[in-house]
Amino acid sequence: MAHDTFNSLLMGYLDGELTELERQRVEEHLDLCPQCSAELVAFRRLKEMTQPMRLAIPDDRHWEEYWSHVYNRLERRIGWILFSVGIILLASYGVYQMLAHLLLDEGISILMRASIIALVVGFCTLLVSVVRERLHLAKTDKYRRIKR
Amino acid sequence: MILSEEGSFIERSQRGDREAFEFIVKKYMKPAYYIALSYVGREDDALDLSQDAFVNAFRHIKRFDASRNFFPWFYSILKNLCMNHLTRRRRRREESLDGMAEDGTQVAIPIESSNPERETVSRDLREKIGQALVRLKPRDRQIIVLQHLQDMSYREIADLLGIPIGTVMSRLYTARQALRRELELMGIRY
Numbered sequence: 169m170a171h172d173t174f175n176s177l178l179m180g181y182l183d184g185e186l187t188e189l190e191r192q193r194v195e196e197h198l199d200l201c202p203q204c205s206a207e208l209v210a211f212r213r214l215k216e217m218t219q220p221m222r223l224a225i226p227d228d229r230h231w232e233e234y235w236s237h238v239y240n241r242l243e244r245r246i247g248w249i250l251f252s253v254g255i256i257l258l259a260s261y262g263v264y265q266m267l268a269h270l271l272l273d274e275g276i277s278i279l280m281r282a283s284i285i286a287l288v289v290g291f292c293t294l295l296v297s298v299v300r301e302r303l304h305l306a307k308t309d310k311y312r313r314i315k316r
Numbered sequence: 317m318i319l320s321e322e323g324s325f326i327e328r329s330q331r332g333d334r335e336a337f338e339f340i341v342k343k344y345m346k347p348a349y350y351i352a353l354s355y356v357g358r359e360d361d362a363l364d365l366s367q368d369a370f371v372n373a374f375r376h377i378k379r380f381d382a383s384r385n386f387f388p389w390f391y392s393i394l395k396n397l398c399m400n401h402l403t404r405r406r407r408r409r410e411e412s413l414d415g416m417a418e419d420g421t422q423v424a425i426p427i428e429s430s431n432p433e434r435e436t437v438s439r440d441l442r443e444k445i446g447q448a449l450v451r452l453k454p455r456d457r458q459i460i461v462l463q464h465l466q467d468m469s470y471r472e473i474a475d476l477l478g479i480p481i482g483t484v485m486s487r488l489y490t491a492r493q494a495l496r497r498e499l500e501l502m503g504i505r506y
Contacts, residue, residue: 175486175489176482176485176486176488176489177485178489179485179486179488179489179492180470180485183463183470183488185469185470185481185485210496211492211496213506214492214495214496214499214506215464216506217441217445217506218445218464218465219430219464220429220430220431221427221428221429221430221442221445221464221465222427222428222429222430222465222466222467223350223353223425223426223427223428223461223465223466224359224426224427224428225346225349226349226359226363230363231345231346234341234342234345234363234367235338235341235342235345237363237367238341238367238370238371238374239334239338241367241368241371242334242371242374245371245375
Protein backbone atom coordinates (compact mmCIF):
# COMPACT_ATOMS: atom_id res chain seq x y z
CA MET A 169 0.00 0.00 0.00
CA ALA A 170 1.34 3.47 -0.87
CA HIS A 171 2.45 5.44 2.19
CA ASP A 172 0.37 8.50 1.26
CA THR A 173 -2.81 6.43 1.24
CA PHE A 174 -1.71 4.61 4.33
CA ASN A 175 -1.02 7.81 6.29
CA SER A 176 -4.65 8.86 5.90
CA LEU A 177 -5.96 5.41 6.74
CA LEU A 178 -3.71 5.32 9.79
CA MET A 179 -5.66 8.27 11.19
CA GLY A 180 -8.95 6.49 10.59
CA TYR A 181 -7.51 3.38 12.26
CA LEU A 182 -6.36 5.38 15.28
CA ASP A 183 -9.76 7.06 15.68
CA GLY A 184 -11.81 3.91 15.02
CA GLU A 185 -13.36 5.38 11.87
CA LEU A 186 -12.52 2.64 9.32
CA THR A 187 -14.63 -0.11 7.82
CA GLU A 188 -13.74 -3.70 8.69
CA LEU A 189 -12.03 -4.17 5.31
CA GLU A 190 -9.95 -0.99 5.65
CA ARG A 191 -8.99 -1.96 9.19
CA GLN A 192 -7.71 -5.33 7.97
CA ARG A 193 -5.67 -3.65 5.21
CA VAL A 194 -4.07 -1.31 7.75
CA GLU A 195 -3.26 -4.16 10.13
CA GLU A 196 -1.66 -6.16 7.31
CA HIS A 197 0.52 -3.17 6.45
CA LEU A 198 1.42 -2.54 10.08
CA ASP A 199 2.60 -6.15 10.47
CA LEU A 200 5.08 -5.59 7.66
CA CYS A 201 6.17 -1.99 8.33
CA PRO A 202 7.95 -1.18 11.61
CA GLN A 203 8.22 2.49 10.62
CA CYS A 204 4.44 2.87 10.35
CA SER A 205 3.94 0.88 13.55
CA ALA A 206 6.22 3.31 15.36
CA GLU A 207 4.26 6.24 13.91
CA LEU A 208 1.02 4.73 15.11
CA VAL A 209 2.43 4.46 18.65
CA ALA A 210 3.48 8.13 18.59
CA PHE A 211 0.09 9.27 17.27
CA ARG A 212 -1.68 7.15 19.88
CA ARG A 213 0.33 8.80 22.67
CA LEU A 214 -0.56 12.22 21.28
CA LYS A 215 -4.24 11.29 21.22
CA GLU A 216 -4.09 9.93 24.76
CA MET A 217 -2.44 13.13 25.95
CA THR A 218 -5.18 15.36 24.53
CA GLN A 219 -8.04 12.98 25.42
CA PRO A 220 -8.76 14.51 28.84
CA MET A 221 -8.75 18.03 27.35
CA ARG A 222 -11.48 20.01 25.68
CA LEU A 223 -11.89 23.45 24.25
CA ALA A 224 -12.83 26.00 26.90
CA ILE A 225 -16.27 27.29 25.98
CA PRO A 226 -17.87 30.52 27.16
CA ASP A 227 -20.42 30.21 29.97
CA ASP A 228 -24.19 29.92 29.35
CA ARG A 229 -24.73 33.69 29.64
CA HIS A 230 -22.76 34.22 26.41
CA TRP A 231 -24.95 31.73 24.53
CA GLU A 232 -28.16 33.20 25.95
CA GLU A 233 -27.12 36.65 24.73
CA TYR A 234 -25.61 35.48 21.46
CA TRP A 235 -28.67 36.04 19.26
CA SER A 236 -29.40 39.47 20.76
CA HIS A 237 -25.84 40.55 19.85
CA VAL A 238 -26.34 39.36 16.27
CA TYR A 239 -29.75 41.08 16.14
CA ASN A 240 -28.33 44.37 17.46
CA ARG A 241 -25.57 44.30 14.85
CA LEU A 242 -28.10 43.67 12.09
CA GLU A 243 -30.19 46.57 13.29
CA ARG A 244 -27.22 48.90 13.72
CA ARG A 245 -25.90 48.12 10.28
CA ILE A 246 -29.21 49.11 8.71
CA GLY A 247 -29.20 52.23 10.91
CA TRP A 248 -25.70 53.18 9.77
CA ILE A 249 -26.53 52.65 6.10
CA LEU A 250 -29.62 54.89 6.38
CA PHE A 251 -27.68 57.48 8.39
CA SER A 252 -24.83 57.53 5.81
CA VAL A 253 -27.25 57.82 2.89
CA GLY A 254 -28.99 60.70 4.68
CA ILE A 255 -25.70 62.53 5.34
CA ILE A 256 -24.56 62.11 1.72
CA LEU A 257 -27.90 63.35 0.36
CA LEU A 258 -27.98 66.33 2.73
CA ALA A 259 -24.35 67.27 2.00
CA SER A 260 -24.91 67.00 -1.77
CA TYR A 261 -28.05 69.10 -1.53
CA GLY A 262 -26.25 71.68 0.62
CA VAL A 263 -23.34 71.97 -1.84
CA TYR A 264 -25.79 72.24 -4.75
CA GLN A 265 -27.78 74.97 -3.02
CA MET A 266 -24.63 76.87 -2.07
CA LEU A 267 -23.27 76.74 -5.62
CA ALA A 268 -26.61 77.67 -7.15
CA HIS A 269 -26.90 80.62 -4.75
CA LEU A 270 -23.35 81.84 -5.42
CA LEU A 271 -23.51 81.41 -9.17
CA LEU A 272 -26.90 83.06 -9.57
CA ASP A 273 -26.17 85.94 -7.24
CA GLU A 274 -25.66 88.96 -9.49
CA GLY A 275 -23.88 90.76 -6.69
CA ILE A 276 -20.93 88.37 -7.07
CA SER A 277 -18.43 89.27 -9.77
CA ILE A 278 -17.83 87.02 -12.80
CA LEU A 279 -14.23 86.51 -11.66
CA MET A 280 -15.45 85.24 -8.30
CA ARG A 281 -17.96 82.89 -9.96
CA ALA A 282 -15.28 81.56 -12.34
CA SER A 283 -12.97 80.99 -9.35
CA ILE A 284 -15.64 79.02 -7.49
CA ILE A 285 -16.38 76.88 -10.56
CA ALA A 286 -12.64 76.25 -11.08
CA LEU A 287 -12.26 75.35 -7.40
CA VAL A 288 -15.13 72.85 -7.45
CA VAL A 289 -14.14 71.28 -10.79
CA GLY A 290 -10.49 71.08 -9.69
CA PHE A 291 -11.42 69.44 -6.37
CA CYS A 292 -13.65 66.89 -8.11
CA THR A 293 -10.92 66.09 -10.68
CA LEU A 294 -8.30 65.59 -7.95
CA LEU A 295 -10.65 63.42 -5.91
CA VAL A 296 -11.54 61.19 -8.85
CA SER A 297 -7.87 60.94 -9.87
CA VAL A 298 -6.66 59.96 -6.39
CA VAL A 299 -9.48 57.42 -5.90
CA ARG A 300 -8.78 55.88 -9.34
CA GLU A 301 -5.04 55.65 -8.62
CA ARG A 302 -5.65 54.06 -5.20
CA LEU A 303 -8.00 51.48 -6.67
CA HIS A 304 -5.53 50.67 -9.44
CA LEU A 305 -2.63 50.31 -6.97
CA ALA A 306 -4.67 48.14 -4.62
CA LYS A 307 -5.14 45.68 -7.47
CA THR A 308 -1.75 45.75 -9.19
CA ASP A 309 1.00 46.92 -6.83
CA LYS A 310 3.22 43.88 -6.19
CA TYR A 311 4.81 45.58 -3.15
CA ARG A 312 1.48 46.37 -1.50
CA ARG A 313 2.05 43.82 1.28
CA ILE A 314 5.46 45.27 2.19
CA LYS A 315 5.35 47.59 5.18
CA ARG A 316 6.90 51.00 4.76
CA MET B 317 -39.25 21.52 -4.35
CA ILE B 318 -39.59 20.12 -0.83
CA LEU B 319 -37.16 21.81 1.53
CA SER B 320 -35.71 20.43 4.75
CA GLU B 321 -36.63 22.11 8.04
CA GLU B 322 -33.45 24.15 7.77
CA GLY B 323 -34.20 24.98 4.14
CA SER B 324 -37.61 26.36 5.05
CA PHE B 325 -36.08 28.56 7.77
CA ILE B 326 -33.51 29.76 5.22
CA GLU B 327 -36.27 30.59 2.76
CA ARG B 328 -38.12 32.59 5.42
CA SER B 329 -34.86 34.37 6.28
CA GLN B 330 -34.50 35.27 2.60
CA ARG B 331 -37.83 37.07 2.88
CA GLY B 332 -36.36 39.11 5.76
CA ASP B 333 -37.85 37.04 8.62
CA ARG B 334 -35.41 37.55 11.48
CA GLU B 335 -37.12 35.05 13.77
CA ALA B 336 -36.39 32.36 11.17
CA PHE B 337 -32.77 33.49 11.05
CA GLU B 338 -32.65 33.25 14.84
CA PHE B 339 -33.30 29.51 14.48
CA ILE B 340 -30.31 29.21 12.10
CA VAL B 341 -28.07 31.26 14.40
CA LYS B 342 -28.97 29.22 17.47
CA LYS B 343 -28.40 25.97 15.59
CA TYR B 344 -24.91 26.91 14.43
CA MET B 345 -23.59 29.43 16.96
CA LYS B 346 -21.43 26.92 18.85
CA PRO B 347 -19.75 25.29 15.80
CA ALA B 348 -19.22 28.81 14.42
CA TYR B 349 -17.54 29.82 17.66
CA TYR B 350 -15.32 26.69 17.75
CA ILE B 351 -14.18 27.29 14.19
CA ALA B 352 -13.50 30.99 14.78
CA LEU B 353 -11.59 30.12 17.96
CA SER B 354 -9.53 27.53 16.10
CA TYR B 355 -8.53 30.29 13.68
CA VAL B 356 -7.94 33.27 15.97
CA GLY B 357 -7.23 31.69 19.37
CA ARG B 358 -8.99 34.31 21.50
CA GLU B 359 -12.43 33.80 23.01
CA ASP B 360 -13.59 37.43 22.65
CA ASP B 361 -12.43 37.66 19.05
CA ALA B 362 -14.01 34.31 18.24
CA LEU B 363 -17.38 35.42 19.63
CA ASP B 364 -17.16 38.74 17.76
CA LEU B 365 -16.13 37.21 14.46
CA SER B 366 -18.70 34.43 14.57
CA GLN B 367 -21.44 37.02 15.24
CA ASP B 368 -20.17 39.23 12.40
CA ALA B 369 -20.23 36.20 10.10
CA PHE B 370 -23.93 35.64 10.89
CA VAL B 371 -24.63 39.33 10.18
CA ASN B 372 -22.84 39.03 6.80
CA ALA B 373 -24.65 35.77 6.06
CA PHE B 374 -28.02 37.45 6.69
CA ARG B 375 -27.10 40.35 4.40
CA HIS B 376 -26.28 37.99 1.54
CA ILE B 377 -28.74 35.19 2.28
CA LYS B 378 -30.79 35.92 -0.84
CA ARG B 379 -27.86 34.64 -2.92
CA PHE B 380 -27.91 31.30 -1.08
CA ASP B 381 -29.67 28.23 -2.49
CA ALA B 382 -32.06 27.12 0.29
CA SER B 383 -31.93 23.48 -0.86
CA ARG B 384 -28.26 23.23 0.12
CA ASN B 385 -26.65 22.86 3.55
CA PHE B 386 -26.22 26.22 5.21
CA PHE B 387 -23.05 25.61 7.18
CA PRO B 388 -20.47 25.04 4.37
CA TRP B 389 -21.63 28.33 2.78
CA PHE B 390 -21.56 30.10 6.15
CA TYR B 391 -18.16 28.55 6.86
CA SER B 392 -16.64 30.29 3.81
CA ILE B 393 -17.89 33.67 5.12
CA LEU B 394 -16.57 32.95 8.61
CA LYS B 395 -13.23 31.72 7.28
CA ASN B 396 -12.74 34.91 5.23
CA LEU B 397 -13.51 37.09 8.24
CA CYS B 398 -11.07 35.11 10.40
CA MET B 399 -8.30 35.23 7.79
CA ASN B 400 -8.74 39.01 7.40
CA HIS B 401 -8.62 39.37 11.17
CA LEU B 402 -5.39 37.33 11.32
CA THR B 403 -3.83 39.44 8.54
CA ARG B 404 -4.69 42.65 10.41
CA ARG B 405 -3.33 41.22 13.64
CA ARG B 406 -0.11 40.13 11.91
CA ARG B 407 0.36 43.62 10.47
CA ARG B 408 -0.11 45.23 13.89
CA ARG B 409 2.41 42.79 15.33
CA GLU B 410 4.93 43.59 12.58
CA GLU B 411 4.53 47.27 13.34
CA SER B 412 5.13 46.85 17.07
CA LEU B 413 8.75 47.00 18.22
CA ASP B 414 9.01 43.83 20.21
CA GLY B 415 7.27 41.49 17.76
CA MET B 416 4.85 40.28 20.41
CA ALA B 417 1.08 40.30 20.12
CA GLU B 418 -0.32 43.82 20.11
CA ASP B 419 -1.36 43.62 23.77
CA GLY B 420 1.98 42.06 24.70
CA THR B 421 0.57 38.66 25.66
CA GLN B 422 1.23 35.22 24.24
CA VAL B 423 -1.95 33.95 22.62
CA ALA B 424 -2.96 30.35 23.39
CA ILE B 425 -6.05 28.34 22.52
CA PRO B 426 -8.04 28.11 25.79
CA ILE B 427 -8.17 24.49 26.91
CA GLU B 428 -9.76 23.04 30.03
CA SER B 429 -9.92 19.61 31.58
CA SER B 430 -12.81 17.52 30.22
CA ASN B 431 -13.56 16.57 33.82
CA PRO B 432 -13.21 19.85 35.75
CA GLU B 433 -13.90 18.16 39.09
CA ARG B 434 -10.88 15.91 38.65
CA GLU B 435 -7.96 17.88 37.30
CA THR B 436 -6.58 15.04 35.21
CA VAL B 437 -4.26 17.29 33.19
CA SER B 438 -2.03 19.95 34.67
CA ARG B 439 -2.77 23.58 33.83
CA ASP B 440 0.81 23.94 32.61
CA LEU B 441 0.41 21.15 30.05
CA ARG B 442 -2.93 22.54 28.87
CA GLU B 443 -1.38 25.96 28.35
CA LYS B 444 1.54 24.48 26.46
CA ILE B 445 -0.77 22.50 24.18
CA GLY B 446 -2.77 25.69 23.63
CA GLN B 447 0.41 27.55 22.67
CA ALA B 448 1.56 24.74 20.39
CA LEU B 449 -1.82 24.84 18.64
CA VAL B 450 -1.51 28.57 18.03
CA ARG B 451 1.78 27.97 16.21
CA LEU B 452 0.15 25.62 13.72
CA LYS B 453 -1.27 26.74 10.40
CA PRO B 454 -4.95 27.70 10.77
CA ARG B 455 -6.06 24.70 8.71
CA ASP B 456 -4.08 22.25 10.85
CA ARG B 457 -5.21 23.91 14.07
CA GLN B 458 -8.83 23.75 13.04
CA ILE B 459 -8.91 20.03 12.38
CA ILE B 460 -7.09 19.27 15.65
CA VAL B 461 -9.53 21.43 17.60
CA LEU B 462 -12.55 19.76 16.06
CA GLN B 463 -11.30 16.18 16.36
CA HIS B 464 -9.22 16.22 19.54
CA LEU B 465 -10.81 18.97 21.60
CA GLN B 466 -14.42 18.77 20.41
CA ASP B 467 -14.39 15.02 19.91
CA MET B 468 -16.25 15.27 16.61
CA SER B 469 -16.55 12.24 14.34
CA TYR B 470 -15.10 12.32 10.84
CA ARG B 471 -18.63 12.53 9.41
CA GLU B 472 -19.46 15.54 11.61
CA ILE B 473 -16.22 17.32 10.61
CA ALA B 474 -16.78 16.54 6.92
CA ASP B 475 -20.35 17.91 7.07
CA LEU B 476 -19.27 20.99 9.01
CA LEU B 477 -16.43 21.93 6.66
CA GLY B 478 -18.06 20.63 3.48
CA ILE B 479 -15.14 18.30 2.64
CA PRO B 480 -14.96 14.52 1.96
CA ILE B 481 -14.05 12.12 4.78
CA GLY B 482 -10.84 11.20 2.92
CA THR B 483 -9.77 14.84 3.12
CA VAL B 484 -10.56 14.89 6.84
CA MET B 485 -8.19 11.93 7.30
CA SER B 486 -5.37 13.40 5.20
CA ARG B 487 -5.69 16.80 6.90
CA LEU B 488 -5.61 15.10 10.30
CA TYR B 489 -2.40 13.32 9.40
CA THR B 490 -0.69 16.56 8.33
CA ALA B 491 -2.01 18.44 11.37
CA ARG B 492 -0.99 15.78 13.86
CA GLN B 493 2.48 15.61 12.37
CA ALA B 494 2.76 19.40 12.72
CA LEU B 495 1.52 19.27 16.32
CA ARG B 496 4.04 16.56 17.18
CA ARG B 497 6.84 18.72 15.75
CA GLU B 498 5.72 21.76 17.76
CA LEU B 499 5.48 19.75 20.98
CA GLU B 500 8.97 18.34 20.41
CA LEU B 501 10.31 21.86 19.84
CA MET B 502 8.70 22.92 23.12
CA GLY B 503 10.35 19.96 24.86
CA ILE B 504 7.06 18.25 25.73
CA ARG B 505 7.33 14.49 26.10
CA TYR B 506 4.26 12.37 25.52
